[in-house]
Amino acid sequence: MSQRTASASPPATVRVDLGERSYDVLIGTGLLEGAAELIHGRLGAARCAVVTDENVARHHLAPLEQGLAALGRHAGTVVLPPGEATKSFASLARVCERLLDMGLERGGLVVALGGGVIGDLAGLAASLVRRGVRLVQVPTTLLAQVDSSVGGKTGINTPQGKNLVGTFHQPSLVLADLDVLRTLPPRQFSNGYVEAAKFGLLGDAAFFGWLERNWQAVAAQEAQAMRHLLATSVAGKAAIVARDETETGDRMLLNLGHTFGHALEAWAGYSDRLLHGEAVAIGICLAFELSRELGLVDEASVRRVTAHLASAGLPTRIADVPGSPSPDAAALMAIMGQDKKVRDGRLTFILVRGIGAAFVSRDVEAAAVQDFLVRRIAGRT
Ligand SMILES: NC(=O)c1ccc[n+]([C@@H]2O[C@H](COP(=O)([O-])OP(=O)(O)OC[C@H]3O[C@@H](n4cnc5c(N)ncnc54)[C@H](O)[C@@H]3O)[C@@H](O)[C@H]2O)c1
Numbered sequence: 001m002s003q004r005t006a007s008a009s010p011p012a013t014v015r016v017d018l019g020e021r022s023y024d025v026l027i028g029t030g031l032l033e034g035a036a037e038l039i040h041g042r043l044g045a046a047r048c049a050v051v052t053d054e055n056v057a058r059h060h061l062a063p064l065e066q067g068l069a070a071l072g073r074h075a076g077t078v079v080l081p082p083g084e085a086t087k088s089f090a091s092l093a094r095v096c097e098r099l100l101d102m103g104l105e106r107g108g109l110v111v112a113l114g115g116g117v118i119g120d121l122a123g124l125a126a127s128l129v130r131r132g133v134r135l136v137q138v139p140t141t142l143l144a145q146v147d148s149s150v151g152g153k154t155g156i157n158t159p160q161g162k163n164l165v166g167t168f169h170q171p172s173l174v175l176a177d178l179d180v181l182r183t184l185p186p187r188q189f190s191n192g193y194v195e196a197a198k199f200g201l202l203g204d205a206a207f208f209g210w211l212e213r214n215w216q217a218v219a220a221q222e223a224q225a226m227r228h229l230l231a232t233s234v235a236g237k238a239a240i241v242a243r244d245e246t247e248t249g250d251r252m253l254l255n256l257g258h259t260f261g262h263a264l265e266a267w268a269g270y271s272d273r274l275l276h277g278e279a280v281a282i283g284i285c286l287a288f289e290l291s292r293e294l295g296l297v298d299e300a301s302v303r304r305v306t307a308h309l310a311s312a313g314l315p316t317r318i319a320d321v322p323g324s325p326s327p328d329a330a331a332l333m334a335i336m337g338q339d340k341k342v343r344d345g346r347l348t349f350i351l352v353r354g355i356g357a358a359f360v361s362r363d364v365e366a367a368a369v370q371d372f373l374v375r376r377i378a379g380r381t
Contacts, residue, residue: 012231016150016238018245021170025150025238027230029223031177032060032138036067039109039136043172046134047075049104051095051122052113053082056140059183064113064138076102080118084270087121087156095125109134109172115141116148120166123154127169137174141184142192143277145176146199146233151241162262162270168246176234178226190313191277193218194284196229199236201284201305202256205356207232215312252360256350257284263335264318267327274321281314282321290372291351301355318377329373333366
């Protein structure tokens, strides 16, 4: 069982402003135990189907199920195997059929209790079953709390690539309980930290400075530091999503480090060899280095970013990918060519003019990127 904080202070609330699809993200402690009341107090008395994975179920399912059962609103629970492979058509079919077997009606709710894998999969199922039922995200990884549970992107992976099948389906409520992170393996915590750092690097230099000064308090999960980290990251994401819900403009900034990162992740076979956040950490450093080569950002900023991510225990170079063989430039370019960020045959990159000053660029030549990667992999600048 997770450790619980004895006296929970009131949660911080970040509003995601999307007109009639607006919703709150509550950030605090003790939220899981009170989840059933919170859900019903805010969203009405609906039957709730819980979707989770085996690891999360072991630590955190009981208080949620008990709360829902006490209100007579627990429709059932689907427990899936943990891991990226669960974001598949087969799991999607299984979840949808189970939701229908439970008799979930249009007014029902899907509660996604888990990391980004469960959030993305359950979110997709919720958007499809009965042409859409409401969704509550209860993110249990740092990555899901700072990023994936907010903004409404759902998805599964196919042999053609990651997240290529999905929908936009905003949750009706997000409950980010800091207590649940205490059972998270340290490597998974670092994995999520990258996405928080990303918010500073793409648009909030003051937040990145705060992270440089406070990352050790964050790593120790000190409550005040964690609240600040989450509230700032979620507010950053909420502002971008409110400006560009369906990623036709500004929302692409959230992909800082992801073009290179996704290629590395795919190359490593979406395995424990390289987690998503670790791949993005390397991708962010590469995006800063490519920006420096293009004369957009100074060397000092590149060093600052790399030093911070390295001090937080994250990989920062392609050479840091463990095991062999090492990635090669041609293979990475081929994967990037499949990436959905390609438009009219050109690669879209998020580049930077400084810390906190990212922008979308569609005019980086593929040949220049390949040359850059060849030199990076060979250890030449
Ligand atoms: N929708 C979006 O906007 C968005 C944004 C970023 C990432 N994503 C997606 O998120 C996914 C990655 O999410 P993730 O990093 O949360 O991975 P994950 O969901 O696989 O969780 C990582 C591991 O931690 C375990 N776990 C989860 N919570 C735990 C807890 N509290 N205690 C102990 N173990 C726990 C899980 O069982 C799993 O083994 C990727 O598929 C990525 O594409 C989506």
